[in-house]
Amino acid sequence: MSSRDFLDRLHRRARRAGLTLPPALGEQLETYYRLLATWNQKINLTGLDLTEPTPEALDRLLIEPIVAATHAPAQTDRVIDIGSGGGSPAIPFALGAGSTRLLMVESKTRKSVFLREALRALDLPRSEVASARFEELLSRPDLHEAHDVLTIRAVRIEPRVLTNLQAFVKPGGHLFLFRGTVAAGVPETITPPLWRHATYPLLESLQSRLLVLEKRPRR
Numbered sequence: 001m002s003s004r005d006f007l008d009r010l011h012r013r014a015r016r017a018g019l020t021l022p023p024a025l026g027e028q029l030e031t032y033y034r035l036l037a038t039w040n041q042k043i044n045l046t047g048l049d050l051t052e053p054t055p056e057a058l059d060r061l062l063i064e065p066i067v068a069a070t071h072a073p074a075q076t077d078r079v080i081d082i083g084s085g086g087g088s089p090a091i092p093f094a095l096g097a098g099s100t101r102l103l104m105v106e107s108k109t110r111k112s113v114f115l116r117e118a119l120r121a122l123d124l125p126r127s128e129v130a131s132a133r134f135e136e137l138l139s140r141p142d143l144h145e146a147h148d149v150l151t152i153r154a155v156r157i158e159p160r161v162l163t164n165l166q167a168f169v170k171p172g173g174h175l176f177l178f179r180g181t182v183a184a185g186v187p188e189t190i191t192p193p194l195w196r197h198a199t200y201p202l203l204e205s206l207q208s209r210l211l212v213l214e215k216r217p218r219r
Contacts, residue, residue, distance in 0.1 A: 006030050006053055013058045017067055017203055028095050028122055029062050035121055036061070036086055039114045045086030059203050065089035067202050068176060068210050069096030072149055077101060080147040080168050082134050082154075085111055087118050089153055089178055094127070097149070102127035105134050138167055145170050153178035159189045162213070166194050171217035178202070179209045192216065 007026050014021045021029070037050035048057045065088060076097045081090030084104035094102040102124065106112045112131040119127050130137060137143055150169050157165075157177065169175060174197060190196055190213065197214040 013063050043110050061088040062092050064202050065092035066096040069093045072097040076148045078147045079149045082152040105130045107133045148173050151176045169215045175213040177211040
């Protein structure tokens with residue numbers, strides 16, 4: 001498929017979601033998608049079939065994170081993503097939010113190699129990949145309360161996990177939890193310093209929602 005045809009499909013999906021993609025962002029998303037599709041033939045980065053940019057693949061991998069990025073604070077400089085896998089939502093979200101520093105946390109070595117190649121291809125020199133479980137990073141002082149936004153796409157997150165994850169986020173920062181529906185996988189108990197900030201619809205085609213938790217500053 002030509003670049004023009006790919007971008008036509010991408011922009012059509014964006015318009016269905018109420019978005020207008022700047023040309024430079026569209027080109028970055030194409031670069032990421034094509035690299036992901038190539039590597040996905042060798043290692044399992046996503047269960048989606050990427051031989052053609054189908055509406056489902058474009059929505060899940062690219063458009064949904066960009067919609068989520070519209071809810072990011074204006075000054076979203078540093079983003080940390082947990083369990084980054086094939087790089088979505090982390091990479092499209094960071095590109096859409098205008099973040100200059102993205103830290104992707106991925107424990108599987110082969111996926112980490114891909115993520116580093118994606119950062120190189122997208123020319124994001126201030127971003128990096130940590131090949132570790134997030135628990136192993138909790139002792140690093142340079143990561144403590146260092147990020148404006150934390151993103152994670154997971155089926156269910158236990159309250160104790162949220163307690164650990166909030167350590168990476170600045171006071172006044174946010175945790176962005178990508179969910180399949182409004183209720184699915186939402187912790188029943190949110191303990192301070194985290195508070196429910198808002199729940200936003202993402203894409204109707206995916207029945208996806210974004211739960212945003214705010215880390216309140218200490219009094």
